[in-house]
Amino acid sequence: MLTPSNQYLQAVEEINDYVNQAKCRASVSVNSEIMKTNIFIGNVIIRNSEWGNKFVENLSKDMKMRFPSAKGYSVRNLKYMKKFAQIFTEDDIDEYGLGRITWSHHQILMSKVSNREEYIWYLEKTLEHKWSVDDLTSQVKSQLYERQAVANKISNFERRLPAEQKDMVLSTMKDPYMFDFIDYTEEMLETDIENELVKNVTSLLMELGTGFAFMGQQYHLEVGGKDFYIDLLFYNTKLRCYVAIDLKTGEFKPEQAGKMNFYLSALDDLVKAPEDNPSVGLILCRDENRTIAEYALRDMSKPIGVSEYHLCTDLPLDLKNALPAVEDIRSRIDMKK
CATH class of the missing domain: 3.40.1350.10 (Trna Endonuclease; Chain: A, domain 1)
Incomplete structure (x- = not known):
């Protein structure tokens, strides 16, 4: 049996750190693709906005039929995609790290934040403090932006x-x-x-x-x-x-x-x-x-x-x-x- 030494323990920590970083990069990559997809769908909805809510309702039904195992095609979520595409472009995904937080975080910000500048500020704070969705909700509810950024x-x-x-x-x-x-x-x-x-x-x-x-x-x-x-x-x-x-x-x-x-x-x-x-x-x-x-x-x-x-x-x-x-x-x- 190999007796643990400082050199061995250092090697284990080195591998552990790399694996954790790889998992993080993979998660960010997947999230970034989700953000790109959501912006694409949102732009399609915007282009067909003259049809009103009926377009979104029909789109929701058709997407659920074509992708029965997929989640995220509810009317409510499609409306979030439209709003997301009104706030950001695909180039913004890398610039602001939009894929580094979950879609649930973005939903909270879209529902509770009034402007793009405030949205990006909360996004940066979420990344800095590693806030969960509940943490972010609590901070937005406490009007942290008004108290810390613009007071x-x-x-x-x-x-x-x-x-x-x-x-x-x-x-x-x-x-x-x-x-x-x-x-x-x-x-x-x-x-x-x-x-x-x-x-x-x-x-x-x-x-x-x-x-x-x-x-x-x-x-x-x-x-x-x-x-x-x-x-x-x-x-x-x-x-x-x-x-x-x-x-x-x-x-x-x-x-x-x-x-x-x-x-x-x-x-x-x-x-x-x-x-x-x-x-x-x-x-x-x-x-x-x-x-x-x-x-x-x-x-x-x-x-x-x-x-x-x-x-x-x-x-x-x-x-x-x-x-x-x-x-x-x-x-x-x-x-x-």
């Missing part, structure tokens, strides 16, 4: 970060953050919300985005013989920097920027390694008050962003007020008895 974010990153870092940090930041995995009650304090975030750290990391590693809650810093604590501390492997988060239950206040500026100075001196990029601060509050936040950040020496965060509530207040009270429902039931 008018509050920060001083443009003035306080090196050119090569600021764009990456800005693209990572969201406004607002959606912590809808927390059941919020009016009695909750900052520490309660903080504890719930840590308890649901997997969901928290997914909402923060790629590369975030949790370093600690109430992270301790000793400065001048006194103790200070950062609410939540992360390290981002893509940004190669520490990210300090200060969590507030109310509206943004100017003094919070000064406190974060102090934390970042201490982190850069006491924790940051020489090869790390400058630490970044993020103040999360229920009401960011843009004007006050922009004034507060203007002369801060450290890179700081301010965003709102939303929590899960039982019902929106306006909807809750529109519904009858439990006692009212009970009295109506009693009247009918």
Whole structure:
């Protein structure tokens, strides 16, 4: 029997990696052919659109008769093919990697996304994060594009970060953050919300985005013989920097920027390694008050962003007020008895 050696194990890993990559290439190749076929069929439907829905209905029946074992020729799916061909051409398949995600991913995007630019953005994020169909659905539902790609974010990153870092940090930041995995009650304090975030750290990391590693809650810093604590501390492997988060239950206040500026100075001196990029601060509050936040950040020496965060509530207040009270429902039931 061959005794495993480093050389042998390395050979096994080399073959394993190649086989997995070959499977991936084969999958992408098959998917690309599916995308080409769907665009071709979609264009045929577009060319015969003067016949209306009857053309699609008849086409669906005929294709099912000719290819009885094949799936995907329902009226609904043929309409998706038409829409796909209206958005993309065959040349786009390789350019944007359309074949690197499944047709089910594309169906979600076609049904929920309003324009091509947003569609491609979600496509790129799906490839970057390896989102499943359910993951993609959840991100689209949370309006990630609006919160991360086009939101008018509050920060001083443009003035306080090196050119090569600021764009990456800005693209990572969201406004607002959606912590809808927390059941919020009016009695909750900052520490309660903080504890719930840590308890649901997997969901928290997914909402923060790629590369975030949790370093600690109430992270301790000793400065001048006194103790200070950062609410939540992360390290981002893509940004190669520490990210300090200060969590507030109310509206943004100017003094919070000064406190974060102090934390970042201490982190850069006491924790940051020489090869790390400058630490970044993020103040999360229920009401960011843009004007006050922009004034507060203007002369801060450290890179700081301010965003709102939303929590899960039982019902929106306006909807809750529109519904009858439990006692009212009970009295109506009693009247009918």
